[in-house]
Amino acid sequence: MKKRSQFLFLVASLFVLLPSCQPKENGGTSQPTGYRAPIKELSDEEYPDNPDISIRHALDGSFSHSEVLIERDSSNGLFSLYFLPGNQKSDTIVLNEVNLLEWMPTIPEHIKDDEYTAFVGIINQEWNRQQVKFPHEFELRENNLEADTTVRVDLARNCLNSYLWEIITYADNGTSKAPVYHGWFDFPHELYAKLFKERNGIPFEKYADHLEEWKTPESKELDLTQLREVLTEDSIAFGNHNDALYPLIGERKKKNKNIIRPKDATKIQDFLNDSTLFATFTPPGFYNTADPRKTKLGRLAKPIKLVRREVVSANVAKDTLVELEMLFADNKGERLTKFIVGFELEKVPVLTDSTLHQGYQMPMGIANHSFYETYETAMRNKATESSFYALLTDKQGNWLDSHDIGIDGPLFFIKETEKGRELHLMILSFERHAFVGHYSVLL
Secondary structure, eight states: OOOOOOOOOOOGGGOOEEEOSSOOTTTTOOOOEEEEEEEEOOOTTTOTTOGGGGTOOTTTTSOOEEEEEEEEOTTTOOEEEEEEESSTTOOOEEEEEEOGGGGSOOOOGGGTTOHHHHHHHHHHHHTSOEEEEESSSOEESSOSHHHHHEEEEEEEEOSSSTTEEEEEEEEEOSSSEEEEEEEEEEOOHHHHHHHHHHHHSSOTHHHHHHHHHTOOOOOOBOOGGGTEEEEEEEEOOOEEOTTSOOOOOTHHHHHGGGEEESTTOSSGGGGOSTTOEEEEEETTTEEEEEEEEEOOGGGGSEEEEEEEEEEEESSTTOOEEEEEEEEEEOTTSOOEEEEEEEEOGGGOOBOOGGGGGGSEEOOSEESOOOSEEEHHHHHHSOTTTOOOEEEEEETTOBEEOHHHHTEEEEEEEEEEETTEEEEEEEEEEGGGSSEEEEEEEEO
16 A cells, blocks of 8 residues: 655644745735644554545645644735645645635625524534635645646545535546545644634634534524524425436545445435444544444435425525424334425536536535535535525424434435426435435426
8 A cells, every 4th residue: 555654643732823934025024924834644554544645636645734834914915825845856835825715714794693593503513624725726836746747636625523624635646636645734823713703703712612613502492483484385296216316426426435334225214324434534634434324314214395495684685594394203203304405506517327426515504605616606606695594303393413313414406307307306425425305396
């Protein structure tokens, strides 16, 4: 197995504010300060369940980075991130003029007056992955092999506790962009707290106990009127496609190895029980089949009813949304679960069965960014203004933790059929290893 260079992953208490080694371009007279964090890299022996092993570039393991330096430009509030080289083949990777506030868990203005709704929103934003692609907005400084190879850089805030971030780079393998480098770093705690307060006007300490330690909020009734106003409501017929399996393409293909139970599923229904297990996601951010993630997917065993609503968001833009509410029961009819999602229909693409993995997918929560998006898209769809929501509740409307049940969010696509245009709702499992629901309605 290939070995990557190893570097000491220091504990958070060692993070300090240090002078930058990269002077700003103002005549060379200013030496700005920056935050530094060491980068951890994992070998195949340390990360045997890495789903990228099957798709990565041939040069994977060639490059290394020792630390990240984060500086802020006082004139515009934007950041530059410097990933410093750790060997002679590597270069300084630079992301310039990055708005890091868009990675901060955010309470949108329209729910700030409801403390519990705001709490649920903050929790779900931190507990869902946000990986942002920089396909063009990056540079490499030293013109070594890494500069000749790298075609994309991604910056991710992963779905564990606060501070755990990642950098992933890609190289062209002739047919696609393949992962070629992956590093993990602990975002400087002092800077994180400052940006959280700047973003929300609330001290990070108010939520730190839950966000740092993955402490689940108490289940209380959600006031959905904080999110939207209902204009119309109808119970509608729906198609249930859980007796078929989804295509093993995209993320489902590479992560199939980390489905512990059921093995070799032949249909989605095979997952809809409480014995389903996936590889868990372990700090600093890797899949681990030795520590199986339990689920309660039996709560989704029987879809009972689907309600479609036209609603107006309470956000600043007053977006018109489609809201779907699907009621599920377990096989005994004892646990009733509501899956409620509000979204802009115009964002849903027209696809086929073979391209459905490219659908409009979002995490559970309120005003989230997508799991994966370009920097340009992230800046166009700011969390402060987002109208999206996806929530689980019990029959009485009390919030349920989707991660505990074993789902990550919805994926939508529109399909052209002989009957007309169909809207398809796919439910993504924990860590998007599988689809654990597939339903359709005529538009």
